[in-house]
Amino acid sequence: MVSQQFSYVIGVDTHAKTHTLVALDHLGGKHGTAQTFPTTPPGLKRAQAWIERETTGPVLVAMEGTGSYGAQFCDLLTAAGVRVTETRPPKRGVRRAGKTDPIDAEHAARYALALPMEHLITPRNHAGHHAALTVLLTARAALKKAHSASNNRLTALLRGYGFGLDVRLALTAEQIKVVAAWRAHRNDDVGMVTIRAEAAREAREILSRQAELTANEKGLLKHVKALAPYLLLEHGVGAIVAAQLIVSWSHQGRIRSEAAFARFAGIAPIPASSGNTIRYRLHRGGDRALNTAIWVTTFYRYHHDLATAAYVEKRTKEGKTPKEIQRVLKRYIARHLFRVLDNHTT
Incomplete structure (x- = not known):
């Protein structure tokens, strides 16, 4: 059990501007009072120094958001040799005591304190090639969403106003290229000029997103080859x-x-x-x-x-x-x- 392996468990409630820390001893008793530190580099250093000053023996830090708000603090503590575990937000039933930053930090510490050692969640590696892969995958999800949205809008335009294209099925790459090259026709009325221009803009947007997705995949491949080429x-x-x-x-x-x-x-x-x-x-x-x-x-x-x-x-x-x-x-x-x-x- 965590309570048998660590002398203290520090609960951390992370936010964009501040982190709040609460220390519990291995018996579950509070050690000192909750402390709040800014998330600036000096503030994080002060938080680390507070942990070192207030505790003796093995320390476990239980933190929410190790991949977002708490990422920098997690990296700082890990580099200093402090064990960090990721915790889940408390369940609704636990909220009976109310909700403040010190309460949430204490919940995080008590949740970790009661766990078997093998159930501790080690934060993900988010440095070097791992960080690059995480960012590229996040960007890819956004690019795919934007690509699909543009494709749907263009399909709706072409099906609604004709333009002489057979769009009963999904748009082909060749059709998208043709639409992207459209210019205003002399016989178009005021409405069709706008609609044709919008269709061409959406088609160019789709081609742009396709090029970005291709570049994104090349970037992913480069970092995968650096980390785990055997997977390929x-x-x-x-x-x-x-x-x-x-x-x-x-x-x-x-x-x-x-x-x-x-x-x-x-x-x-x-x-x-x-x-x-x-x-x-x-x-x-x-x-x-x-x-x-x-x-x-x-x-x-x-x-x-x-x-x-x-x-x-x-x-x-x-x-x-x-x-x-x-x-x-x-x-x-x-x-x-x-x-x-x-x-x-x-």
Whole structure:
């Protein structure tokens, strides 16, 4: 238990401008009063000095938002050799005591104090190539959303006003290029001039986003090759999937087992039986981006890998449905990819 391994647990409630710290001893008693420090570099140094001054023996810092508001403080403490764990926000029932920064910091400390050591969540690595991958994946999600929005708007315009294009199906790359090159026609009325110009602008926006997505993927590939080139040798794992695997897994020892990795990815089987029907479904929580990455690999292998095709045929003869087979495959692939990652040091 954490209470048996650490003399003190420091709870940290993180915000954009300030961090609030509360210290508990290993018995759960408060040590001193809550302290609030600004998130400026000098303020974070003062917070670190307060922890060193107020505690003796092994210290665990329980912090929310280690990848956002608390990222700099987490890096500072980790570099100083202080163990940091990420905590979850308190559940609604715990809010009966009210909500202030000191109360939230104390909740974080008490939550960590009661955990078994193996349940501590080690913050992700967000330095160097890991940081670059995290930023590029976040940017990619925004680019894809903007690309889809522009595509939908252009499709709606072309379907609503004709322009002589067959747009009953999804727009092709060639059609988008044609629309992007449109100029005003002499026979267009005032309304059509505006509509044609807007369609051309949306088409150019789509082409621009496509170029940015291509550059983004090249950047992901560069950092993946620097960290874990062996992932690219796996069937169905390209630059984007490999980048998400690296970011979610982060580093050796962060996730304690392949079962924990499957749970983290939302792929752990959960009993969903009733009466004479025995079946399982997948856990719906976890890192949904990681879940999507494993699904992409599963989908590719399901349709393009000979060994997987033989397995699918075998399971089909046993009476399994395609959905049940895909669930088993996702679990198997998650186990395999975790072992690939954890057997290498990145």
